[in-house]
Amino acid sequence: MSLADHIAARIRTEGPLSLADYMADALLHPTFGYYTTRDPLGAAGDFTTAPEISQMFGELLGLCLAQCWMDQGSPAPFTLAELGPGRGTLMADVLRATSAVPGFVQAARITLVEASPTLRDAQAERLQGHDVHWLDHVGALPEAPLFLLANEFFDALPIRQFQRDGAGWREYRVGLDGDQLAMGLGPVGPQPALAHRLEDTSDGDIVELCPALPAIAHEIGQRIETHGGAALIVDYGDWRSLGDTLQALRGHAPVDPLDAPGTADLTAHVDFEALARATPSAVTAMTPQGVFLERLGITGRAQALARGLTGDTLDQHVSAHRRLTHPQEMGNLFKVLGFHPARANSPAGLDP
């Protein structure tokens, strides 16, 4: 039995599924889910992420968090958390760079929120020698100062899609056309969570909603506001999403999101306004990744690392710097949003 058969059987008994239910099965089904069954990252996988492109990404984010920690009086102990840590590369780079900050690593309780058993194994291996704790969800984070990173985590959360119809909305649903999975539209109805989108949309426009996002942003922001801390959230997306941003990638190439579920990565752009609306903490201005990394000094760091390199390794290093920062590469598509307590300064590199 494949995941497509399982989903088809589900539709025959339950009726058409919301896109979010479909995505949840495709990504995290315990037996067939995309993340549950594989390591999707890197050249041999389906996609590559900033920490896999260059160590500079994790070094700068780590030092930015450590600066926030010092600015807030170096609370100890504190939770050093990452959401969806992939192969553990970002956290490994953070720990290496911040080992130069007196007391930081010693006070950090390293906590990874990860749903995939396969990737938990990869993280354990990458972070050998560190005392690492895993959690299933952010609700289990301790009530303590929280310094948190999330890179390409929120884009992996299931979304619902709606098409505007008058003052109401029709939801895109996954149903069956014969034996094949097929996308269709449900009946028109009101959608209270989209009330604010009646201002900036017209008939036929598509908007997306990530049902899990507000509760996650709230859990993080509540701990930061109450106990101190900061969060750096990096992802592709924008302030309010408009249009269909659902994307399926297999072997670094786009494919139909309904084709062979469980074998392609499914993501959608992140609505940064939804993150900012949901957190009880203060938020920074949303800032393009390229601008943020330049402000943190990536060019100086790139030059320092380049000194020891020649030939292909030097070329790769130069192109990694470009990929992370250039507006036509990841520099503009990816955005950064910071959470911080209202009583503390915003993280370095991000405007209040």
Ligand code: SAH
């Ligand atoms: N941050 C990493 C990996 C990004 S891929 C990097 O930048 O390289 C998305 C990550 O989120 C994977 O580790 C995946 O297993 C995890 N993930 C996806 N959905 C999740 C969920 N609902 N809860 C916890 N982790 C999740």
